[in-house]
Amino acid sequence: MKRYRRDQLVPPGVEPASSTITLGLAVTGMSFYSLILFARNLNIAASTIRFGVERRAAPFIDLVSGGKLEGSGAPIYTPVFGLSFLVILAAVQTFLNYRRFRQGSQTIYLMRRLPDKWELPRRCLAFPLLTIWVYLLAIPLLTLIFYLMYRFTIPAANLPPDQWSAFWQGVPLILLRLL
Numbered sequence: 803m804k805r806y807r808r809d810q811l812v813p814p815g816v817e818p819a820s821s822t823i824t825l826g827l828a829v830t831g832m833s834f835y836s837l838i839l840f841a842r843n844l845n846i847a848a849s850t851i852r853f854g855v856e857r858r859a860a861p862f863i864d865l866v867s868g869g870k871l872e873g874s875g876a877p878i879y880t881p882v883f884g885l886s887f888l889v890i891l892a893a894v895q896t897f898l899n900y901r902r903f904r905q906g907s908q909t910i911y912l913m914r915r916l917p918d919k920w921e922l923p924r925r926c927l928a929f930p931l932l933t934i935w936v937y938l939l940a941i942p943l944l945t946l947i948f949y950l951m952y953r954f955t956i957p958a959a960n961l962p963p964d965q966w967s968a969f970w971q972g973v974p975l976i977l978l979r980l981l
Contacts, residue, residue, distance in 0.1 A: 811928035813902040814909060821929045828891060829937050832884030833944060839880040840948045844955055851960050859956040862949060862965045880948075881941045888937050892930035899926040 808818035847860045903910040903922065913922040949966075 806924070806928075811925060813899050813925050815902065816899075824895075825929055825933045825936065828888060828933050829940060832888055832937060833881075833940055835887075836880040836884045836944055837947070839883070840951070844951060848955050851956065857960065858962050859960045860962075862952050862969050881944045885934070885937055885941070888934055892934055895930045895933075896926050899930075 808822070812818050812821050849855075851857070851859055900922075903913055903926075910922075913925075949969075953961075
């Protein structure tokens with residue numbers, strides 16, 4: 803498999819370093835946003851226990867999917883919500899990358915005449931797809947961080963029984979509802 807340098811993966815005139823920074827900021831921002839959503843749900847669950855409203859904490863799966871889309875009632879797994887935003891961002895970035903070839907000197911005509919027919923798609927799609935791929939790798943890490951936050955925030959006496967297996971039973975249902 804041929805390896806490409808970073809400057810071969812971006813449109814001409816675009817600094818690879820700026821694309822790398824954008825990738826990192828997008829993934830970090832969506833991870834942080836998912837963390838804030840989960841922390842809000844965890845705070846609500848901990849408050850209900852602290853003030854004696856409930857004896858048992860909400861199951862972990864309910865906290866991770868605590869948000870509800872307005873009007874649909876479908877729970878949102880918070881890291882997947884971040885992924886859907888990144889997919890939209892990647893589509894916009896792909897469009898902007900393709901548009902750069904049509905501005906100025908119209909390098910689109912040169913790109914179409916090159917012997918490598920994948921040069922144009924590679925330069926337009928590489929960093930947007932890499933952003934999505936990196937975030938997909940971050941989702942299991944986020945889930946582990948969320949579980950550790952849940953486990954150490956809720957007192958052991960208030961934890962529901964067998965919540966980890968309930969989580970693995972609930973995640974496929976949440977992902978199917980999103981489709």
